[in-house]
Amino acid sequence: MRHEPQSPYYSELGRLSFSPGWARPEPSMWPLPKPKFRPAVWRYAAAKAALDQSGELVPAEQTERRNLIMVNPIEGNTYATTRHLVGAYQCVLPGETARTHRHSAAALRLVLEAKPGTYTVVDGARVDMAPGDVVLTPSWSWHGHVNEANQTGYWIDFLDIPFVQLSEAMFFEQYPAGGLEPIKTYGPSPFRIPSGEALGSGRDAKTVEVAKDIMPTIGMHLMRQPKGGRVNVAKTTTNNLYAVVSGKARFTAEGGMTETLGPGDVIAVPCWHSHSIEAPEDTVVFRVSDEPLLTKLGLVRSAAH
Numbered sequence: 001m002r003h004e005p006q007s008p009y010y011s012e013l014g015r016l017s018f019s020p021g022w023a024r025p026e027p028s029m030w031p032l033p034k035p036k037f038r039p040a041v042w043r044y045a046a047a048k049a050a051l052d053q054s055g056e057l058v059p060a061e062q063t064e065r066r067n068l069i070m071v072n073p074i075e076g077n078t079y080a081t082t083r084h085l086v087g088a089y090q091c092v093l094p095g096e097t098a099r100t101h102r103h104s105a106a107a108l109r110l111v112l113e114a115k116p117g118t119y120t121v122v123d124g125a126r127v128d129m130a131p132g133d134v135v136l137t138p139s140w141s142w143h144g145h146v147n148e149a150n151q152t153g154y155w156i157d158f159l160d161i162p163f164v165q166l167s168e169a170m171f172f173e174q175y176p177a178g179g180l181e182p183i184k185t186y187g188p189s190p191f192r193i194p195s196g197e198a199l200g201s202g203r204d205a206k207t208v209e210v211a212k213d214i215m216p217t218i219g220m221h222l223m224r225q226p227k228g229g230r231v232n233v234a235k236t237t238t239n240n241l242y243a244v245v246s247g248k249a250r251f252t253a254e255g256g257m258t259e260t261l262g263p264g265d266v267i268a269v270p271c272w273h274s275h276s277i278e279a280p281e282d283t284v285v286f287r288v289s290d291e292p293l294l295t296k297l298g299l300v301r302s303a304a305h
Ligand SMILES: [Fe+2]
Pocket: 101, 102, 103, 107, 143
């Protein structure tokens, strides 16, 4: 017996919240990854200019929202930069504080510009911020930002919010007192990784993973290349974000994109896009990825697998 799509039979299936597996509008599986996200670039100079003009648009009590989110320009997307991660440029003006809060999403930031007196308070520890630093706030750690310097601090936030939204395990809480958590400890912190120290001296090509195992969802690698260097990255299921820490780096991503990035610029290279990174001058690049997450799930694969 045949049933036409508009037949009472199919209407009844819909009413019962069933979808017939033999007549699905789209397949639920496919032979190879077909990422919806695409390579895209965001420029620090443009973000900085726009943030500098945000002034009165951001109420004083919402300083923590003085940021510009890098929205991957694919249809229907309003937030994520790659499938599991989001990046944003943020600034804190002199004298401002961003109120202490915590969330189940994990976060880190790459500091672009900050003068002494710019710091994050992470679980009661003062973590100073200097250009090139990576500052971590793992899931559910209290954190707030302070700028006691006389110049605006700028950094790039990276968070796993798109993944946490997908999992629906989202929690967020403001610090009970509503302001900034008091500082209890000072000094070196495992949540501050100065990129120069992590890479050590020298100009040779070098890649180091930093803060390994501190945040289960986000992987961080610092990559140094001398002038003339080149790295080829095979097609894998890992979703990558790259930010240039110093120098210039030229990215070529499968699909035809070639872009030269300078300090503070960011490129998203989603899953299943082979790409290369060339160094027209000495450069340090920071790679932020969902590799630890996918590794735990057994989902890291390369085209050569
Ligand atoms: Fe936060």
